[in-house]
Amino acid sequence: ADWLSAGRPESLEDRLSSPAEHVLEVLQKHGAMFANDLADATQMLPAQLPDVLGELVSRGRVSADGFSGLRQLIQGTQMVSRRAIRQRLRRQRTNQSSGRWSLWSVGTKKEELSPTEVTEQWAWQLLRRWGVMFRDLLSREPGAPRWFELLQIYRRLEARGEIRGGRFIAGVSGEQFALGETVRQLRHLRDQESPGEYLVISAADPLNLVGILTNHPRVPATASNRVLYRDGVPLAWRRSQTVELFDDLSHPPPVVLSLLHGKLGLHQPTPPEPPTVQPPQVKTQPHPEKPQIGRLF
Structure with a gap:
């Protein structure tokens, strides 16, 4: 959408590095290119190009015309030894995969949007993304307008009855705003019994709000890190092999270890193992030995 890139003056943080500017010039001149061809045209080292592409993607x-290119950028942050082992194979299949x-084409703007219109588009986008919007979530939205600007829009939408304002999430300071559908879903979750479901996500997932919505220290947003939730409450996190x-947990740590070292996604609660019923043991008393009567005659 045009409004995503509109209304933001260029700052020092938005300025690109010289290699990134060079890549943009090559793409403007030659059009879409494979990574190998782009490296040859820019005369960059194979290890340098992924960093430059990552900078351009983040801005x-x-x-890319597929997800494989983005996956390779993420895989490039893995261990050097692993990258070195597969370096030759990756070079051979770069053009194909x-x-x-x-x-990135933003299209031709038919009409210029005012700053207020851009902020309102952002306000709706954030509500659809998060359901409930408040100031602390802006730490996950570096490109969004300032909270003061969004606050004016949200108050206006609340006055028109298009959204709801209130205290929907405990432990969050400041004003909160939500869609009507979100409020109904929150009430449903409040009234129903906790299912005891587990959820394992990557720490790089935007839903990793540990330290933002909770009083815990933040978990480094690395793809290899894992965060474990139970009914939406963070229980534990894993970094490398450390959990x-x-x-304090009320269930056995082996469950946590198993989930954090398993697959990402939703896991049903583990039913408790039925107690093992041992058959009653009957203690048998040894029969007293009968006294042996000797022969009298």
């Missing part, structure tokens, strides 16, 4: 300046890189608990 919204380039895009990573797809082509091209400039750390957020609070």
Whole structure:
């Protein structure tokens, strides 16, 4: 959408590095290119190009025609030994698997949006994304307008009856705003019994709000880290092979270890194992030995 890139003056943080500017010039001149061809045209080292592409992707300046190119950027942050082992194979299949890189096209603007209109589009986008919007969530939205600007829009939408304002999430300071559908879902979750479901997500997932919505220390947003929730409450997190608990747990730690070292996603509660019924043991008393009567005659 045009409004995502509108209304933001360029700052020092938005300025690109010289290699990134060079890649943009090559793409503007030649159009979409494979990564290998782009490296040859820019005369960059194979290890340098992924960093430059990552910079351009994070700024919204380039895009790939498939997810493979983005996966390779993420895989490039893994261990050096693993990257070195697969370096030759990755070079051979780059043209076929990573797809082509091209400039991100924002389209032709038919009319210029005012700053207020841009902020209102952002306000709706954030509500649809998070359900409930409040100031602390802006730490996950670096490109969003300032909270003061969003607050004026949200108050206006609440006055028109288009959204709801209130205290929907405990432990969050400041004003909160939500869609009507979100409020109904929150009431349903409040009234129903907790199912005891477990959820394991990557720490790089935007839903990793540990330290933002809770009083726990933040979990580093690394793809290899894992965070475990039970009914939406963070229980533990894993870094490499180390597991750390957020609070005292009421269930056995082996369950936590098994989930954090397993697959991502939703896991049903583990039913308790039925107690093993041992058959009653009957203690038999040894019969007293009968006294032996000797022969009298």
